[in-house]
Amino acid sequence: MQLSYSTRDLVPAQRRTAWQKAIASVYFPLDLVFQGSRQGSGVFEGSLEAWTLGSVSISRNCSNGLLYRRHEQHLVEECDESYLITVPELAEVRFLQDGQDVSCQPGGFLIERSHLPYEFSHRDPASLWVLKVPKAVLENRISRPERLASLRFDARTGAGALFVDMLRLSVARITEFDATAQQLIGCQLVELLAAAVSSDSRVLTGSSTTVRHAHLCRAEDIIRSRLRDPALTPQSVADACGISLRYLQQIFEEEDTTVGTQIRTQRLMQCDQRLRDPHFRGSISQIAYACGFGDQAQFSRSYRAHFGRTPSDTRAEARRNH
Template identity: 40%
Template sequence: MYFSTAEFTAPDKSDVWARKLSETYFSLEAECHNAAEFQGELKSWSLGVMGLSEMECDGVLYHRRREHFAKEQDASLLITIPHKGDVHFKQAARDTKCGPGAFLVERGDMPYEFWHAKRNRLWVLKVPTASVRSRLGATDRLGSLTFDATGGVGSYFVGAVRNTIECIDMIADAGRDMAGQHLLDLLCLSMRSDDRILDSNSSTIRAAHLQRAEQYIRDNLANPNLSSQLVAESCGISLRYLQRLFAETDNSIVGYIRDKRLTRCDEALRMVGETSTVANIAYKWGFYDQAQFCKHYRKRFGCTPTDTRRQIRLEAAREG
């Protein structure tokens, strides 16, 4: 999808630009530094559960207010990669700056301000918070964090974003779905080792044991033998101790595993190019009883797996 403000002659293009970005990401307001002469271009693509866009525009200030997300049910993160200059971001008590060679994480479930004073080019990924949580754990501390992209996995992640954008017009739906999964995994891998995303109590031994157990589960969701006992043995702790750790978080090991598996199943069902049956998708992620899978899925997402797949394909057909 391509959009340009050059197509509009409105004296104030702030509202026009804000409406288009609200459709692409989520509801927000825009204040253009020079509303009458403001110029902006936006290209956007769907990559399965993830959205990817490239924009270039003049100086602008964005507001995401509480009323914008008060009724939203599904939280998202925006990952911004600037190219021509710094962007500034303020959320909660954090006020940060991100320039070329890094990427910024923005939480969509909290108010924020985002701005750049001069014309800039940005790559932006919209990622479901649940998908990041199923791979990385708690996302509460991610907002306003910047991550280095000049080396290591961070550089690989940004390079993969670049390659995807350059080749997107040659990639069919199935390939775009897989590209989205690849970018999502690289994003989470690039953030995983950063101590800033850990819970505030992560320095305690018990919290460290719980974090290691949760990460083992997230890394082994497709293992058909994944069980409470296997998690305990792999983390070098007793089953009883592991059960107490999860009980302290008002959760159970079985419930935690089921929740993360449901998220992965939902991702697969939302991939237009995924040809596996609902039963095969459920089986791949550890659900061997189809009736139980459908029951848990409906309780979590408010509809059946078949309803989700049908709705996604109808939307894709309308857009196509």
């Protein structure tokens, strides 16, 4: 699905209100301060396009200088947390969240968290590419994605450059793909994003020592790659990492979780992602077994305890929205 907004055909008096509504529709509610003049009398110009790729979306935002504010009151009725990965194509942008103040120029990208207040601004006319990813989708590939918020990443070389290239190319060729292929491309964008950020030393070191965190990342990768195996256990993860079970448990305890909890959570996240995909035709029991649950009743109980709804409710809602 594609959405398109432009102020070009609106009279100046209508442009700012229309732009605020467009921003809320594509991202989420924000307060806007237009950088025209001190009295706000400048003529505003902006265009905004958005494309859906399964559970993620891409947008291209071009406008005059703006200050976007996300306040506490915006979060009261928000249920679904998401992350915005913003790639400035023209002009420097500034982002403030959770005590962090970061600037990002073309050639980089930064990550914004929707469930905390923030300020995002650019003084000069800017062109931005933005990937919006639900928290649940990002957690399925990157553990504790909140660590990434307010960090600036390099997009000039390696996986970062490939991520940005694919972001642009996906939109340029989106009409050539059906809905199933678009869902796959959205997943691949998240995979590339994960590759780009996971190689950064600030993410690798985390809150543990470098060696411990390297073991943690390897264990998480092993868990994600073997979720289909109902025999996946903390012991088998430890064996695959080449460390003792007790040492592995200590590493996860430092992250306020356990190996078993991580296995169960990752399975539930993967099931949830498939249930939300209106193009996935497998039954609920097939989804549960494919993600490593050996008993559908146990899966349904675990799913409801984790998400507060039944698998059937999630699937029905996804199909209604589609």
